[in-house]
Amino acid sequence: MTTTDGDVHPVIDSAISVGIVEPQTLIFDQSLELACGRSLPGFELVVETYGELNADHSNALLVCHALSGDHHAAGYYPGEQRPGWWDQHIGPGKPIDTNHFYVVSLNNIGGCSGSTGPTSINPDTGQPWGPDFPIVTVSDWVKSQALLADRLGIGCWAAVVGGSLGGMQALQWAIDYPDRVASALIIAAAPKLSAQNIAFNEVARRAIMSDPDFHDGRYAQQAAIPRHGLMLARMVGHITYLSDDMMRQRFGRELREGKVNFGYDVEFQIESYLRHQGETFVDRFDANTYLLMTKALDYFDPADVHGGDLSQTLANVTARFMVVSFTSDWRFSPARSREIVAALHQGRKSVSYAEIDSPDGHDAFLMTDQKYDTCLRSFLEQNQTRGAAA
């Protein structure tokens, strides 16, 4: 649709879209004790909601975001072309059906999209927190999300849903607040990172921290941005999000100009794609947040308190679970999802498991696929109103 101002606006079909959305900022005055031993004197969360909360507050569904995600999961901002990051899955008649669910999506603490994080002002100094912002954990996020649930009058979520790092939050919710989660949908996740996963995160952190524009994390005060480091971090990450097969299908060894030029400029299409991914990421993401998010991933290991026995950690969970993985995901492979399933089975918990045949690697959790769609739909339809008011 072209408007009189000449901009092209998307045609929003209200039959399947939540439409134009507006985030809101919720202020929490209470202190939040963190796993690291420090505390935040108070914090803000930027939140979007889609659908209507029903009378007995039993239809609330929490969406948890992954490493580089935010609160804008569905619908459109005025004048913007692209909808939220999970718009394919959230809306009227979609798997996360806003005709039934009251969907809550937030930017996590430590993020850089409006919630309290490294780019916020540290009240003690009047300067941006930067590198002084505490390293938060998945449990810290879940704790802050529980305070959000209190604020919204939600005693028990009908469902907590997330992919990747978001799936880890769904798992942690079921562990930390067993009576506040009726169902948990854990997609493309793992019960903890492997040494290889940590190794890739470490390369990303080194890239950021060795950029001279990083200034020990105080780049904002220097009006600098560690662009090259953050770009490299994103490029490394992006390789692990895509499958080798999908890269082959999409880029192969295609040359941008049809022939090699014996120089170091972009030659292969895959190089061009990766650089573009890196460059656009730098414009929207904060380097200190990236560092902090990778650490939250590395530290996630809920079984550690029980000597590595995940089934013991899950002894008190009461939620119904669904675990979903994708065949070509080598970041968090199906085998890692099956570890979660096995631990739930061992404790005689309710769990269904779907391994979706997909060429799209880890990124498959963000995409649409008929089988994936059917799995989410079937599981969530059975859990539409199992939540409760606070």
Next chain:
Amino acid sequence: MTTTDGDVHPVIDSAISVGIVEPQTLIFDQSLELACGRSLPGFELVVETYGELNADHSNALLVCHALSGDHHAAGYYPGEQRPGWWDQHIGPGKPIDTNHFYVVSLNNIGGCSGSTGPTSINPDTGQPWGPDFPIVTVSDWVKSQALLADRLGIGCWAAVVGGSLGGMQALQWAIDYPDRVASALIIAAAPKLSAQNIAFNEVARRAIMSDPDFHDGRYAQQAAIPRHGLMLARMVGHITYLSDDMMRQRFGRELREGKVNFGYDVEFQIESYLRHQGETFVDRFDANTYLLMTKALDYFDPADVHGGDLSQTLANVTARFMVVSFTSDWRFSPARSREIVAALHQGRKSVSYAEIDSPDGHDAFLMTDQKYDTCLRSFLEQNQTRGAAA
């Protein structure tokens, strides 16, 4: 063995070691035309040889090195603790048996261990070549190695042997000089890089080139070294050399100090290992050479001239082949080796194939393993004296 100067020297068992070795530099005055269209007015190659060339020059075996390798493949330098990079496989009674073979190992053109490369002086300017050194290809290397064979009086190699990028050289030899290679042993290689392989190389190049100490490749003139970039490049590379399983077995999620410290210093053992790998690499390797080697890898695609049909490219090869892969190698997986085997089978060429069960990833080609040992031994014993004099 501790000597009177207090240094600990290795005990060299001459029954299984080639002993103390000394590299020699061979000077070639002829011009070398390169695939890029440029030429080198002349060049030097640093070479080591082990064993004795027999009377009819039929027992010569060429070892080709991989990305970060050099000419020092076996034996010891005086006073040094560590032998050459393939010492486990080269020596009297070892799979590459110096009782039978005259083994030739060189540092390739473009390298940084003494052969003509970016750190050499450009005769036109009197300055180090640096970034002006031409990007060389696998075919260029093979051409320079053929001139080396001429110099040594070797008309036909009994065997050309290499792992990874070295295996690509062995394949190219059989294609470019079918009458000068009696047998080719191609280990942990691929007929061309995948988009994912190129992507990892591109990240490594970006890391080096975006380091402010890179100075457009003229860091030597600035008395600088792009340490951080080269370190990152090596760290990324190293992750792809190891298998996920091997990393799990060797490092798991072990913490250096037993607990997390909520900071960005090294915490997990895998981080410590990777940083160490990166740091030691910087002391021995040149950044411009690293760039050039990754490009040689990216460009390698011998089937391209026949529209991607490798069997057509291999139509005129006469060598006996052995192709070896390792189950946990995800850089160049067994499936990639099988592509070479299939193309050889299609052309009714002599080829045997071994897929070695190993947890050590791509690095397995550098290690010893009984089955691997037996494969090399069995193939090479059958090809000990099939070479010929020039």
